[in-house]
Amino acid sequence: MRTTTSADVITATRGSKMATAMDWLPWSLLLLSLMCETSAFYVPGVAPINFHQNDPVEIKAVKLTSSRTQLPYEYYSLPFCQPRKITYKAENLGEVLRGDRIVNTPFQVLMNSEKKCEVLCSQSNKPVTLTVEQSRLVAERITEDYYVHLIADNLPVATRLELYSNRDSDDKRKEKDVQFEHGYRLGFTDVNKIYLHNHLSFILYYHREDMEEDQEHTYRVVRFEVIPQSIRLEDLKADEKSSCTLPEGTNSSPQEIDPTKENQLYFTYSVHWEESDIKWASRWDTYLTMSDVQIHWFSIINSVVVVFFLSGILSMIIIRTLRKDIANYNKEDDIEDTMEESGWKLVHGDVFRPPQYPMILSSLLGSGIQLFCMILIVIFVAMLGMLSPSSRGALMTTACFLFMFMGVFGGFSAGRLYRTLKGHRWKKGAFCTATLYPGVVFGICFVLNCFIWGKHSSGAVPFPTMVALLCMWFGISLPLVYLGYYFGFRKQPYDNPVRTNQIPRQIPEQRWYMNRFVGILMAGILPFGAMFIELFFIFSAIWENQFYYLFGFLFLVFIILVVSCSQISIVMVYFQLCAEDYRWWWRNFLVSGGSAFYVLVYAMFYFVNKLDIVEFIPSLLYFGYTALMVLSFWLLTGTIGFYAAYMFVRKIYAAVKID
Numbered sequence: 340m341r342t343t344t345s346a347d348v349i350t351a352t353r354g355s356k357m358a359t360a361m362d363w364l365p366w367s368l369l370l371l372s373l374m375c376e377t378s379a380f381y382v383p384g385v386a387p388i389n390f391h392q393n394d395p396v397e398i399k400a401v402k403l404t405s406s407r408t409q410l411p412y413e414y415y416s417l418p419f420c421q422p423r424k425i426t427y428k429a430e431n432l433g434e435v436l437r438g439d440r441i442v443n444t445p446f447q448v449l450m451n452s453e454k455k456c457e458v459l460c461s462q463s464n465k466p467v468t469l470t471v472e473q474s475r476l477v478a479e480r481i482t483e484d485y486y487v488h489l490i491a492d493n494l495p496v497a498t499r500l501e502l503y504s505n506r507d508s509d510d511k512r513k514e515k516d517v518q519f520e521h522g523y524r525l526g527f528t529d530v531n532k533i534y535l536h537n538h539l540s541f542i543l544y545y546h547r548e549d550m551e552e553d554q555e556h557t558y559r560v561v562r563f564e565v566i567p568q569s570i571r572l573e574d575l576k577a578d579e580k581s582s583c584t585l586p587e588g589t590n591s592s593p594q595e596i597d598p599t600k601e602n603q604l605y606f607t608y609s610v611h612w613e614e615s616d617i618k619w620a621s622r623w624d625t626y627l628t629m630s631d632v633q634i635h636w637f638s639i640i641n642s643v644v645v646v647f648f649l650s651g652i653l654s655m656i657i658i659r660t661l662r663k664d665i666a667n668y669n670k671e672d673d674i675e676d677t678m679e680e681s682g683w684k685l686v687h688g689d690v691f692r693p694p695q696y697p698m699i700l701s702s703l704l705g706s707g708i709q710l711f712c713m714i715l716i717v718i719f720v721a722m723l724g725m726l727s728p729s730s731r732g733a734l735m736t737t738a739c740f741l742f743m744f745m746g747v748f749g750g751f752s753a754g755r756l757y758r759t760l761k762g763h764r765w766k767k768g769a770f771c772t773a774t775l776y777p778g779v780v781f782g783i784c785f786v787l788n789c790f791i792w793g794k795h796s797s798g799a800v801p802f803p804t805m806v807a808l809l810c811m812w813f814g815i816s817l818p819l820v821y822l823g824y825y826f827g828f829r830k831q832p833y834d835n836p837v838r839t840n841q842i843p844r845q846i847p848e849q850r851w852y853m854n855r856f857v858g859i860l861m862a863g864i865l866p867f868g869a870m871f872i873e874l875f876f877i878f879s880a881i882w883e884n885q886f887y888y889l890f891g892f893l894f895l896v897f898i899i900l901v902v903s904c905s906q907i908s909i910v911m912v913y914f915q916l917c918a919e920d921y922r923w924w925w926r927n928f929l930v931s932g933g934s935a936f937y938v939l940v941y942a943m944f945y946f947v948n949k950l951d952i953v954e955f956i957p958s959l960l961y962f963g964y965t966a967l968m969v970l971s972f973w974l975l976t977g978t979i980g981f982y983a984a985y986m987f988v989r990k991i992y993a994a995v996k997i998d
Contacts, residue, residue, distance in 0.1 A: 387619045388492055389548065389557040390450040396543070396560060398446040399428070401439050401488040401495070402797055403525065406883045406950060408483050409957045410796040411438035417480060417525075418473045420445050420460035420606045432739055432807075433732025438798035441490070446608055448491070450558055451545060454610040456538075456583040466572055466603045469596070478533045478598035481526035484951075486884070488522040491543065492560040493729060497626060498523045499564055519625055521884055523567040526596070534593040536567035538575075538585070539608040544615035561615050561622040569593035575605045583607050623729060627888050639872060639892050646869045646899050653906050657913065665994050683916035684995055688840035690916065690988060694924035697760035698768045699775070704928070705753025705820070706776035707978025710971060712745040713738060718897055721890040728886045739808075743816040746773065750820035754827025759835075769824035773817045776974065780967055781812070787963045790956050833985075836993035846920050853918055855926060862907045863933030866976060869899045870934075871941060878945050882961070901979055904931055908980030909987045916988070923984065931980020932973035939969045 390396060400414030415421060428441035445459050460467060469477065489496040497519040526535040544562035574591035576584040583605065585591075594604050617624070664682065683690075694700060717738050720726055726734045753772045754765060762768060784800075791799040800808075851857070873889075873896045880887035908931040912923050942965040952958055 387559050389559060390545075391555055391557060392450060393452055394450045396448045396450055396491055398444050398448055398541075399441050399490050400444050401441055401490055403480065403485045403487055404438075404522070404884045405480075405483050405485045407952060407957070408485075408954065409798075409882065409952065409960050410791065410794050411798045412480075412485075412795075413440035413797040414442055414444070414487070416795070416797075417477055418467075418469055420467070431732045431736050432804070433735030433737075435732075435804050436735050436739075436800060437732055438796065439731065440797045444489070446541075448541065448543070448610050451612045452610070453612060454608070456585050456607055456609050458577045458581045458583050459606040459608065466577075466605050469602045469604070471599070471601055474596055474600070474602045475598040477526075477535060478596050481533050481535065481596070482528060485525045486520075486522035487525055489563075489565070491541075491563045493731070494560060494563045494622060495521060495626060496523060496541075496563050496565045497521060498567065519564075521626065521886070523565045526569065529593075533596045533598070534569045535596045535604070536569050537594045537604050537606050538568040538570050540566040540568065541608060541610045542566065542613065543610065544613050544617065546615055546618055559619045561617045561619060562625055570605075570607070571595070572604050575607060577605060577607075585609070623727070626728070626886055639896070642869055642872055643895065643899060646865065646903055649865060650902060650906050653910055657906075657910060661913075661991060665991070683913070683919075683991070686844060686916060686919055686921040687837045687992055687995075689844045689921040690923070690992065691835040691837065692839050692843065692921065693760040694922065696925075697757060697762050698764070698771055700924060700928065701753045701757040701760065701762070701768060702772040702775045703974060704756060704978050704981060705749040705772040705824075707749075707974040707981075708752045709742060709745045709749030710975050711978060712748050713741040714897070714975065716741055716745075718890055718894045722894045726890075728888060739811075743811055744819065746816040746819035747823035750823025750825075751827035751830075752823075753820075754824035755830050755832065756827075757824075758828050758830075759832035765824060765828040766821075768828075769821045770817075772824060773820035776970075777812060777816065779970065781808075783963055783967055787960055790959060794956060833989070836989055844919075844921065846922070847918070849918055849920060853915065853920065855929060858911055858926070858930040859933035859936055861933070862911050862930045862980075863935070863937045865907050866900055866903045866934040867937040867941075869903050870896050871937075874938065874941060875945075878942070878949075881964075882945075882950060900934075900976070904934070904976045904979040905983035907931070907933075908984045911980075912984040912988060923988070924981075927984045928977045928981045931984070932975075932977035934976055935969045935973035938972055939965070942969070 400419075402414065403412045403416070415425065422443055422445040424443075426443045430439060430441065434441070447457070448454075500518045500520055523539070524536060526533060528534070542562075542564040543560060544564075545558040546561045548557045548559060570586065571592045571594045574586040585607075596602055664684075717726070717734070720737065721734065726737060750769060750772055753768065757765065757768045785805075788800050788805075852861075873893060876885075876887060876889065879885045908927060911930050912927050915923050915926065942962075946952065946958075946961055950961070952961060
């Protein structure tokens with residue numbers, strides 16, 4: 340019998356890497372009041388499962404993945420042994436979008452019960468015969484470096500890798516570094532021959548719970564490892580009871596898969612249990628351990644220090660220059676000399692002149708506010724431990740729903756800005772805000788999804804899920820955007836401190852460095868420098884099926900990104916106004932998102948140097964999703980910079996005397 344308890348819910352992540360990061364960050368960066376209580380938090384509703392002796396521990400399959408193709412497939416897309424009844428787990432939105440298809444398997448595993456060798460799907464001691472078509476498919480998946488992902492008690496399987504950091508000839512002096520690879524390799528190739536891992540040695544670790552004397556001991560699964568092996572048919576001896584005998588030593592040959600003919604083989608597995616001191620609360624440490632943790636931490640701190648230093652210098656320069664400007668402009672006796680000079684005061688009659696296409700600008704900024712609120716809340720909640728990797732798909736599900744509900748804030752800000760820019764068609768503006776950015780995202784995803792459908796991948800979003808997303812868009816997000824837009828449009832517009840002249844002022848010829856593209860290059864360096872290290876780990880999580888868990892660092896990087904974007908935006912708009920160019924609305928929005936250009940360049944670098952993608956459709960998927968990331972990042976940083984610049988412009992023109 341399985342029993343669930345909730346005694347350890349509150350302390351479930353103590354000792355994990357995330358908790359370590361949460362405890363360390365406040366000490367180093369004075370965020371103690373925010374983060375000191377996060378180490379003892381866990382996902383609400385998730386409680387450990389207690390097993391008794393010989394209770395069944397169900398092994399489920401998640402999917403097959405490959406960083407070379409970026410196309411996940413469900414487990415039974417290959418001719419693995421199947422149980423009598425295939426049952427798929429009901430999945431949340433995030434799991435469906437990730438391509439997870441969690442299904443039961445025929446592995447029979449009992450708590451603390453050893454199995455030396457067991458044959459799967461063997462009838463009357465006969466091996467499994469793969470047809471030519473099945474053999475070709477298996478061989479293709481092996482050459483594409485596919486990994487198989489299984490779970491036991493919601494714990495993913497891992498393959499142990501033992502690396503030796505010291506290459507000294509003396510074996511005793513070698514230091515062994517143990518790392519874990521997510522999932523296990525489907526097979527391997529050697530000298531143009533393809534071999535399948537047809538025997539799985541499961542190693543499960545349990546933690547024995549302390550019980551009273553008269554109670555039966557209970558166990559909790561705390562680690563799930565596998566050693567995949569390839570053993571040819573002739574070396575495996577099977578009997579009629581589905582038991583088998585493994586060859587001794589290294590005398591056996593691997594099971595070759597010839598894609599040009601039928602292949603006969605056994606699918607076998609063994610189970611070994613070991614007691615562990617690891618408590619259930621810390622069982623995810625194995626999967627979250629990285630080899631370069633120290634490098635990551637020092638790099639983050641280095642970036643933070645550099646960004647704070649540069650931000651401080653920029654702030655001092657701008658404040659001192661502004662004080663001098665305002666003091667000069669406010670000298671009544673020198674007013675005539677001042678008016679003859681060049682400077683930002685000369686464009687006071689045009690600086691708040693509404694730009695071209697105010698509806699599109701306000702709609703994009705509304706979507707940027709929507710994104711900003713969604714990302715801020717998701718990162719903060721994840722930092723508290725509520726969206727840990729054990730909650731499969733929770734991060735993406737939360738992000739989707741939050742984006743829908745944040746539509747009310749996006750609509751409110753867009754409506755108020757649209758009225759400030761002398762707009763009148765609020766209904767059209769609300770519809771534009773609700774459909775422009777989401778429509779582009781949905782269109783790109785739909786096109787990419789068609790290609791994934793063509794490959795029969797589990798990464799393709801099913802049609803019912805797509806209909807559900809459309810219903811959420813038009814049933815939740817659209818009405819909320821309209822609601823927010825209505826109240827924002829009715830609210831008093833932003834109070835600009837100076838009046839706008841009827842006749843526009845002539846703009847003098849601009850220097851070369853005032854070009855938009857040059858501005859994008861200059862403005863994007865500092866924000867990108869604050870986050871490019873974290874970007875590597877995010878890309879690894881997305882494209883190489885790694886776990887991302889350092890949300891404390893990510894929250895810190897997000898704060899630094901907001902600060903650096905705001906300061907760079909203020910500097911750029913100050914230079915532009917000093918050059919007597921008052922057309923700052925669109926230019927500032929574009930230039931403030933300049934770090935998105937560097938994200939695009941980094942994505943290309945990552946594609947060439949880190950990934951081994953050569954086929955057309957995987958490349959299309961990579962650059963399609965990268966385009967969405969770059970677009971979203973541009974909206975986010977552009978919105979942050981725009982509102983910082985708008986506040987700055989209103990402040991400085993309110994501080995000078997205007998005749």
